[in-house]
Amino acid sequence: MLLQHAIEAVPAQVFLMATTDKILLKNHAATTALAAKEDVLRQELKRASMRGSAGQVSVRRMALSGGIALAWVIRAEPRFDFRSCSMLAGRRWGLTARQRAVLEHLLEGQSNKQIATGLKCAENTVEVHVSAVLRKSGARTRSQVVSRALALVLQ
Numbered sequence: 001m002l003l004q005h006a007i008e009a010v011p012a013q014v015f016l017m018a019t020t021d022k023i024l025l026k027n028h029a030a031t032t033a034l035a036a037k038e039d040v041l042r043q044e045l046k047r048a049s050m051r052g053s054a055g056q057v058s059v060r061r062m063a064l065s066g067g068i069a070l071a072w073v074i075r076a077e078p079r080f081d082f083r084s085c086s087m088l089a090g091r092r093w094g095l096t097a098r099q100r101a102v103l104e105h106l107l108e109g110q111s112n113k114q115i116a117t118g119l120k121c122a123e124n125t126v127e128v129h130v131s132a133v134l135r136k137s138g139a140r141t142r143s144q145v146v147s148r149a150l151a152l153v154l155q
Helices: 003-006 028-052 082-093 097-107 111-119 123-137 142-154
Strands: 013-018 024-025 057-063 069-075
Touching: 013 028, 024 028, 028 057, 028 069, 069 142, 082 097, 082 123, 082 142, 097 111, 097 123, 097 142, 111 123, 123 142
Parallel strands: none
Antiparallel strands: 013 024, 013 069, 057 069
16 A cells, blocks of 8 residues: 555656566556557567666566566656747747747647736736737647647657
């Protein structure tokens, strides 16, 4: 029980695996990931437990008394870097620093009210910056701005 509480505190997918590739214990993030893509994830875990840590997967082997071998597998979810994306788009489109900050919040899917709260400014000010970002990016909608900014990163 204590061990389960401890792994729930880890902000990543955590699996405790036997050498037979059987998952003995997992946290909520791991359970959710398994539910979404079980076959692919199980294969990834099996490869990781055989070859060791690589990329987003960290593996730590241990042996219990009695020679029982276990492997802790921790898998970090990739996070998209909204700041880098807004910086790249900002340079390409000639955005001001404040417009880049607004774009970063747009990329995170925030409303004008949420952006205003985050940037500690008036909602009307955010509307002005959003309009400028739309104009400079050549987009008509917030969705188009996000799509165009992401396309710059993926080029």
